[in-house]
Amino acid sequence: MNAEIQVGPIRCKIRVGLDSFAAHSYVRKNIVEQVGIPVLESIPMEVHGLGGTVSKGKADVVQFDLVSNDGANSSIKVNAVVKADKICSPLPPIDLGSEELACLYKYDLPSESPGSEVIADVLLGADYCWRVQKPRGGIFVLEVHAGHYPGAEIWFNGTLNPGLDALDHMMEKFWTLESVGIMDKGLVHTEEDQLALDLFEKSLKRCDDGHYEVGLPFKKDRVRLENNYIQAKRLLESTEKRFDKCPELKIQYCKAMKEYEENGYAREVSRAEIEDLKNEEVFFIPHHGVARTGSVSTALRVVFNASSPDRNGVSLNDLLLPGPPLQNDIVAKIMIQELWILGVSWDEVIEGEIAQAFIKWCEEIPLLSEIKIPRIGSTIEKQGIQLVGFGDASESAYGAVIYAVIANHTRNSRVTFMIAKTRVAPIKFKSIARLELLAAHLLCRLMKYVSDALESRVVTRT
Known part of the structure; x- marks a missing residue:
């Protein structure tokens, strides 16, 4: 069918195909580049084809308005996966007689259809294809020669369903025990996370006044921002x-x-x-x-x-790489772990002690802005420092913290916080002594990370 893609004031005429057996909707990359559609996100994805073939990889997701070409200008907002070359093979020509063609003249069909091949620019899958038909929404029945065909739109609350593999990936990333400062050398970042880290290292510089400056980590192939x-x-x-x-x-x-x-x-x-x-x-x-x-x-x-956003609906944040996670929230993770152990379903109402603890945690979040941690400043450049670390554990979590002790020429010492990491205790209960060993291991790795970062300026480690 004929339609238009619209992003901000820019419109582009396209050919749209419908496939109720496709789990997702797709759009050709050349259309994305022609209109200048910004990438919404990149997701891990696997595509199951005929004969059980499976292809895995990362896929870019874009969002655009699909506008009707019948003069009514009705539209729906579509999230679609970007395909680099073609979505499917060209649709073959259909040889119709004059009587059959006559009944089609009153509709706005592509000029080359149905007498020539048609390339689909957008393929609407089960998440959207029923939304462009009339009537829209709900469960319906189509009458066909073989009987009746039930249908219903599959809608994922405005986002693509990344599948079980992607869900496993997100859960693994959420529960991972590795993080900045205690990361295994062999642990590989995603391509975007590594790009953000590389840009950070290349653009980081120290100013004459002791402050640091770093460039913005822009995404690859980003669109141009309009002057706002x-x-x-x-x-x-x-x-x-x-x-x-x-x-x-x-x-x-x-x-x-x-x-x-x-x-x-x-x-x-x-x-x-x-x-x-x-x-x-x-x-x-x-x-x-x-x-x-x-x-x-x-x-x-x-x-x-x-x-x-600017006038095209694009913001500065849309064009920046988020980078790898640098912090964790131990309280939230402990609560989620408790809900997991209790077997609480995602749609159950949470009550009792966990609900009260969550409410208290939410009330205390604004207090974080009141915490002030002084910076070491330029004193490290001139004087050596002593690193002092502590590790401890409880039944719920374990953690480690490192302080820097800096002595000046008057032999007065200044103590300042450097870095800390916490981890949720394993679901399978372990003794406090075993958890304290995990805390000690965490502390050793954290101490090495800080020592390597400060290089020769560290005098002693405790």
Whole structure:
């Protein structure tokens, strides 16, 4: 059928095929590049073909609007897997008589159909093909020569169903015992994670004032960002109007922005610069203030929103690599492990002690912003340091922490936090002594990681 792909203001005419036996929908890569559709995510995927053939790999997923070509401009939003070459073989021509063709003239069909081959640009699988038919939705029955054919749309809440292998991959990644600082040398990152790490190492530099700068980890083959100065300015004006109703928050906001300027994190852009940058690829990060009524030290927090889209619906965050996970949340993992042990289903209402613990954890999350950990600064460059580590375990978890002790010329010592890692205890219960051995092993690997990073500046390790 004839249709159009639309992303922002850009439209492209395409040929669409329907396949109710395909688990996912697909789009040709040349169409994605022609329209400039940004990649939504990359997922592990396996495709089962005829005869039981299976192909595995990573697949890019894009999102676009599929618009009807009948003048009604009705549309649905589609998430589709990108195919590098062709989705399927060209559909062969159909030899129809004049009477059969006459009944088709009232419809908007491709000009070369059905007398010549047709290449499908988009293939709608079971997740969308029934949504473009009338009536849409629900369970229905098609009357065919062999009897009646029941049908229903298969919908995955707006996302592709990556299959059991992908689910196993996500669970393995969530529960893995390896992380930054205690990672096996042989553990391989995904291609995107490794690219993010490489970009980080290549662009990291130390400034004269002791601060560090690093470049943005852009994805490969990214689309161009549109200059969003007008949108960012409108959001700023909206924020200023809101502060007119609350002068105290406006004072706090201006104070926070002034600190950004004084510390060299930001600067005001002149009108001349704005004019010079009109045709350049520039993204102004919109910012707004969030009141923190429960905070004693800071009544307002400035939020920079890099997820704000440009006029084409693309944001800065859409183009950046997330990189490998660098942190974990031991409390959340312990709760999930307890639910797993109790055999709680995904749709069950959680009650009792676990529910109370979760509510308490949610209430305490805002307190994390009150924690201040001083940086070592440039003192390491001039003086050696002593690394002191501790490891411990309980029935629920085990962990390790490393501190740095720095002595100055007056022989006064300064102690500062360096790094810490925690791990959930195995589901199969082990003795506290065994868990303490795991904590000791974790500490040794963490100590080696920090020592290698600091190179010759470490004097002793305890």
